[in-house]
Amino acid sequence: MGGVGEPGPREGSAQPGAPLPTFSWEQIRAHDQPGDKWLVIERRVYDISRWAQRHPGGSRLIGHHGAEDATDAFRAFHQDLNFVRKFLQPLLIGELAPEEPSQDGPLNAQLVEDFRALHQAAEDMKLFDASPTFFAFLLGHILAMEAQSWCLQHDLGHASIFKKSRWNHVAQKFVMGQLKGFSAHWWNFRHFQHHAKPNIFHKDPDVTVAPVFLLGESSVEYGKKKRRYLPYNQQHLYFFLIGPPLLTLVNFEVENLAYMLVCMQWADLLWAASFYARFFLSYLPFYGVPGVLLFFVAVRVLESHWFVWITQMNHIPKEIGHEKHRDWASSQLAATCNVEPSLFTNWFSGHLNFQIEHHLFPRMPRHNYSRVAPLVKSLCAKHGLSYEVKPFLTALVDIVRSLKKSGDIWLDAYLHQ
Structure with missing residues (x-):
């Protein structure tokens, strides 16, 4: 050349x-x-x-x-x-x-050009500018309901709520460490990979869950290789026993602690320690040690259920497989779907029901998703791309349907190939 x-x-x-x-x-x-x-x-x-x-x-x-x-x-x-x-x-x-x-x-050059024009239009409409009033109200709401604090720390990791990114980082450390007991560095390490390469094995930690669960293309691979570590054709059933109840209580706790120790994130470790100190000192006089431990487990299990159902209803039923080297817009649209908006859904999901917009524009504050959604829908219509929107309950049920489908595919490949 x-x-x-x-x-x-x-x-x-x-x-x-x-x-x-x-x-x-x-x-x-x-x-x-x-x-x-x-x-x-x-x-x-x-x-x-x-x-x-x-x-x-x-x-x-x-x-x-x-x-x-x-x-x-x-x-x-x-x-x-x-x-x-x-x-x-x-x-x-x-x-x-x-x-x-x-x-x-073989990428669609016109789609890439149109998406970049859409991105510029969103910037011109100032849709990447956060509303201090919105997030101030949200912070007050979350301080009263700590179980929802995943929402605010998620926003602090993506959008620039403060004009100075330094304050954004400090605020995320406070919310993630003091209110949740987790490392902000660990969360960003996981979550940014998910946004960069959603639903791609070995690049998105959220779907690299074999051999416990088989998703997408991994179902056929495990079946052909005669791998049977668990009864995968029943994974839609044991999902209820080890998925929603234990993700935050066990998997996140262990992974988070290991990350802080291995990566020597001592500041995050102190923030997490402050959460546990506050939690146990606050409730110990009322419930004693056994009661506080039981209460902690109950809180983590409730959080885990909410986290799994809300975050996975937009991704698990979609295409999951190996790297396809698509353009940005196509890769995000292939891995995400939206859930019909309503006052309840927007609040309960933290506006993550607008998952398509959230993935296309990860820095955009969530209160602007509904404003950019019509532009995204027009882009998809122009290029024949799927802009999938589901009812809330259908989206939740589709998680289980998708697990069952993957399990059946594994069993068929295991028995016949």
Whole structure:
């Protein structure tokens, strides 16, 4: 191609003022290995191999876009693009050759262009600006109902509620640590991967749940390989025993503590300790040690039920499988659906019933989802993309139906292939 073959340059190799080397997608695709990661943003090629470990969002999050056009993900996750570009400049090693398309593979270039126009329209409508009044009211509501505090910490991790991101980060630590007893770093580590690559095995922690549950393409794979660690054709039944009751109480507790210790997040550990100190000191005089422990378990089980049903009704029934290397809009739409809005649903789900809009624009404050939804629906209609909206109860039931379907597929493959 126009420039350089396979030089394997590293950080700082593109000299200021010098012509940039050019690369083909074929050359770029070779650099998606551990310790060797390139990605493309706005047609410029960056070598993030050594810098990925210093990425504020974690090496996995940025690494999931290795050898891909990450332009839309870059714009979706970062608020001040000019500020972030300063960190990218030393990593610049070249650009796409002029004859190369902006995206690799058989992607819909017009859809990519239209989505970027929609993103710009949302910015022009100031839909990424948060309403302080909305979140002040929400904070007061949550202080009175701590079981709903997942909603606020979720918002603090995505939207810029405060103008200074530093205060946003401190507020998230307080809500996540003091009100919930979990690590904000741990939550962001998991959740940002989910938004970057929703419903993709080994990239989205929310669906990488085998061998306990089989979802999507994993059902056929396990069946063909004759793997039977659990009776997967009955997973829609044992889901009620180990899914909603135990996710927060067991899985999140263990994973969260292990993350803080292994990653040495001592500040988060202190925040979590302050939650447990407050919780036990508040109720110990009334219930004693056994009573407080029982109360803690009851709270976590209730939280877990709410968390599983609300977060999974938009994803589990959708396409789940391996990396397809789709454009940003297509990948988010394939993995999400909406639930019909109502005063109850909006409140109970924390506006996450607008999951399509939430995934397309993860930085957008949730009170603006209903405003951008008609624009998203028009984009989907133009390109023949599914914009699925379900009744609330149907969405909940579909979680179980989807688990049963995956279990039946596993059994058929296990017996006949």
